Amino acid sequence: MGMYILRRLLVSIPTLIGISMVLYAILALAPGDPLSQFAADPSVPPEVRENIRRQLGLDDPVHIQYTKWFRSMITGDWGFSFATRAPVSALIKQRLPQTLQVVGLAYVLSIALALPIGVLSSIRPYSWFDNLATTFAFIGFSVPTFFTGLLLILIFSVNLRWLPFIYDSTLKINSWAAFAQQLKQMIMPVFVLALFQTGTMTRFVRSAMLDNLPQDYARTARSKGLAERVVITRHVLRNSLIPVVTLVALGVPTIFSGAIVTEQIFRINGIGELLIKSIQNSDTPVVMAITFIFAALVVIFNLVADVLYGLLDPRIRYN
Numbered sequence: 001m002g003m004y005i006l007r008r009l010l011v012s013i014p015t016l017i018g019i020s021m022v023l024y025a026i027l028a029l030a031p032g033d034p035l036s037q038f039a040a041d042p043s044v045p046p047e048v049r050e051n052i053r054r055q056l057g058l059d060d061p062v063h064i065q066y067t068k069w070f071r072s073m074i075t076g077d078w079g080f081s082f083a084t085r086a087p088v089s090a091l092i093k094q095r096l097p098q099t100l101q102v103v104g105l106a107y108v109l110s111i112a113l114a115l116p117i118g119v120l121s122s123i124r125p126y127s128w129f130d131n132l133a134t135t136f137a138f139i140g141f142s143v144p145t146f147f148t149g150l151l152l153i154l155i156f157s158v159n160l161r162w163l164p165f166i167y168d169s170t171l172k173i174n175s176w177a178a179f180a181q182q183l184k185q186m187i188m189p190v191f192v193l194a195l196f197q198t199g200t201m202t203r204f205v206r207s208a209m210l211d212n213l214p215q216d217y218a219r220t221a222r223s224k225g226l227a228e229r230v231v232i233t234r235h236v237l238r239n240s241l242i243p244v245v246t247l248v249a250l251g252v253p254t255i256f257s258g259a260i261v262t263e264q265i266f267r268i269n270g271i272g273e274l275l276i277k278s279i280q281n282s283d284t285p286v287v288m289a290i291t292f293i294f295a296a297l298v299v300i301f302n303l304v305a306d307v308l309y310g311l312l313d314p315r316i317r318y319n
Helices: 001-030 046-056 062-075 088-123 127-141 143-157 176-212 216-224 228-266 271-280 284-312
Strands: none
Touching: 001 062, 001 228, 001 284, 062 284, 088 176, 088 228, 088 271, 088 284, 127 176, 127 284, 143 176, 143 228, 176 228, 228 271, 228 284, 271 284
16 A cells, blocks of 8 residues: 555646646736736836846746746745736735635534435435425535525525625634624525535436445345344445545545635635635746645545545555
8 A cells, every 4th residue: 555655646746847837837828927917007117027027037938937836836936926926825824814714614514414315315215305305406516605604695695684794704703602603604605615526526426326325235235134224334335435436536636726706705914815816916836825725635635535446445556
């Protein structure tokens, strides 16, 4: 197992390098200039703009800029933002807790709901519960998150005035009232993200369970006198989780990217909002750092999924 993980990590290094090169090339070819805000300001002389461009290294060729960025990145220095001149790592650390609160809670909630709903739907297929769960599942992953978010804002914020539609990132939880306010402002963004993920996972769990319920090992377990609950939880569910693990593991980067739209709708001061603002300002160091983190998450959770396969199915061996 240890050698397998080491080999996968070594293979992932050139993969991440290739991804970073493609991302940097796309950003270099994209229209926009980090110093465009100075172009419309007559008080900034052209020689000052050229001096700033030279200090930021924007007058260097693209491959030189990439080499400088990559050398700094592997040493832990992600550079400085062109827009704010603040360290990129500090900006990400400042925004990350807000994103993790919403994304983390939404993902845990979606897994906690999808597993029992998918199992119950597979045990009694085409029953009223299965039809109801299937309907909500199709609605969950068919309706875009931006539409669901705007609909919730219109209902619960504009009409009923129950929930705030603007997320207060500066709220300090130092009392029960502040804690209740934090829960209220998290309800809608968490629900939007959890609805989409729950719908997708529910269908996968149901399909995997229906494939494994009529298998020979399940019938053998029943013939030995095991209770149906034991057959489902100890045998069928464990084998059914193998394809679901892939969805759950690879869904972590997906829900981070999906949170970009949700953060824009509810004005959450998180990673997604920072990425959109940096793209608009052509802030290459910030955009590269965030997109590279997303790429690294995909590679890491692919490895996590492969390791979990061996824990769920003893027949899988790593040589």
